[in-house]
Amino acid sequence: MTAASGFVSGQVVRPPALWAPILKDAIIAALVAVLLALPLVGLQTYDIGGGALGIRTHFDWVALAAVAVFAGRLAFRVLHQLHRGHRRRSAARLARLAAWGNRQVLPITLAGIGFAVALPFLPFSSRYLIDLGTTVLIYVMLGWGLNVVVGLAGLLDLGYVAFYAVGAYTFGLLTRDLDFTFWEALPFSGLVAASFGIILGFPVLRLRGDYLAIVTLGFGEIIRIVLLNWAPVTGGPNGIGGIPRPSFFGLSFARSAPEGLTTFHQFFGIDFSPDHRVVFLYFVILAMALVTNAFTLRIRKLPVGRAWEALREDEVACRALGINPTTVKLSAFAIGAMFGGFAGCFFATRQGFISPESFTFIESATILAIVVLGGMGSQMGVVLAAILLVSLPEFGRAFAEFRMLIFGAAMVGVMVWRPRGLIAHRAPTLRLDASPTR
């Protein structure tokens, strides 16, 4: 409640709304939009052949942008003006909803897991849907892995994809040179990725948050550049192909097995169907993701998990209490990296082919977006965000093109409106107001 408002017979009298400044504000916003859109939207370069460029004008789009911004800004300000009191109420409603969700965590989780397990057998499910589910689950697992680093330990890692790549390439190299199967390589993928986490983490974890972010970004790029250029080992831009699919306790999912081996459908005496493998892959990643989740939930209750969260809130206080920040951060980094490595190993076996192209910065940004949008530290939020972000482009070509655009805008939007994410895990009990002006 602002100091300016007075009380008349118990009712708050709001100062009258000022429409002129609102209109002026909207006009200025529209003008800025015109200036922004004019060079890059209004004038489009295109090839006219012979290595020369031509210019197409699209002033209609500029006008459209101006009108949209004008209307949007006006509506925003007017609603803001009319609902000054309601804001608090809607926030309270959201908080109630979140509190309800926190109380109902077990039923919701069980329902979610039940749905995920039953998905392949539901009447409306199809190969396409299961494939999509597998992709979503890869991102859920990556999100949960990164959540350990970003959400719990509060270390912003912009190079998470490096560990994903290390896991994938570990499997790729082991199977190409030493004939490892998926299950044999899986622990090594995690191990190697975790070692990379430690190697990177050891020198840089003393840095403060945003420096660390840039260094991890650099590390991610170094890994990608090395994979791209070290052709004798990594295959360079051509990557590694012919990666074997996982087997079900030694039973392969091929139509016919080589001499002396049985396939899945022969063993169980059912007709061969290529869908078996798809469903199996789906269950493998589901199990891996659930293990990640269970692990995270348990470790959070251990001293090291508590130390992560304490470190996130206040490093200086932690140090004063005798927690060694470097080792604690290092453990978070290594564990997050390990899950990234597992996910990478699964990615390799699912695709059957890996190349550096799959491990660009955009991938890191996507995983980070999932964690951030879901609410850092919230396991459920990661699932929601992964479903949202991965299935969004499936709804149409138009969305696919604008996917990353929407990603970026959503990251900004969530930070501005709900900095703790869609599902905030919990607000700190005590918060010191650090805003210098205001």
Add this chain to the structure above:
Amino acid sequence: MAYFLQQLINGLTLGSIYGLIAIGYTMVYGIIGMINFAHGEIYMIGAFISIIAFLMLGLAGVTYVPLVLVLVLLTTMFFTSIYGWAVERIAYRPLRGSFRLAPLISAIGMSVFLQNYVQIFQGARVKPMPPLVQGGFTVFESGGFAVRLSYLQLFIMLLTLVLMIGFTTVIATTPLGRAQRACEQDMRMAALLGVDVDRVISLTFVMGAALAAVAGLMFTLYYGVVDFFIGFLAGVKAFTAAVLGGVGSLPGAMLGGILIGLIEAFWSGYFSVEYKDVSVFVVLVLVLVFCPTGLLGRPEVEKV
């Protein structure tokens, strides 16, 4: 020796471009203590606007090269500054006083957004640009190897020098520069003493964007091709330059930029072109680990 000198010239040219971008990072970091991750994208937008401006002038029939350069420089700086202003207004200002990583995540979102925005509206293809400033002169010749300094390289270095002098003067003598320095030292106190902090921060972003725009224009002229992805690497390298020079220090940013340019040029000249980007990242890690305050920076004391 001649080869060395040639790499030196190339490195200085490259370093000028990085230095101009690095100033944007270092100023913003000095005042509000955040890495403006979208700054590389602002530079990329500058490069695109400059190429569009060149095309428009070509269509309008302006062919006198110095006039073209001046006009393009001004339009590019103007439009890119608006982008810098808008980014701050939309993505960072509402987050002042939020938790530590919020502005950085918002900046990453902005960077992803701007990259895809340009890709969608301008296309993903590489945009070629015919060379505008041609020719050069031979500095000296030895053993059949001529060290060339092109007019373009000279132009880039001189323009950088002029901008640096002008810029340092603005910071050192004008009321705006004084307000900026005050905000850098203590934002709350500056606000209490009547400095309009929001305005100062906005103008800082505008200035940083204008310098990045010049860097973008130089890139367009120097390499002759632009695509929507150039901002990412250049941004990281310029940030490395800012860190190397000491974040918050303007001469440091320029020095760091030149050093990074030299490292990159010598690395690709003497070792391998493929790994030239790796060299920069390695420098970044080494500097942060062994000398986090950079060459000309002040040590940062964390207050509780």
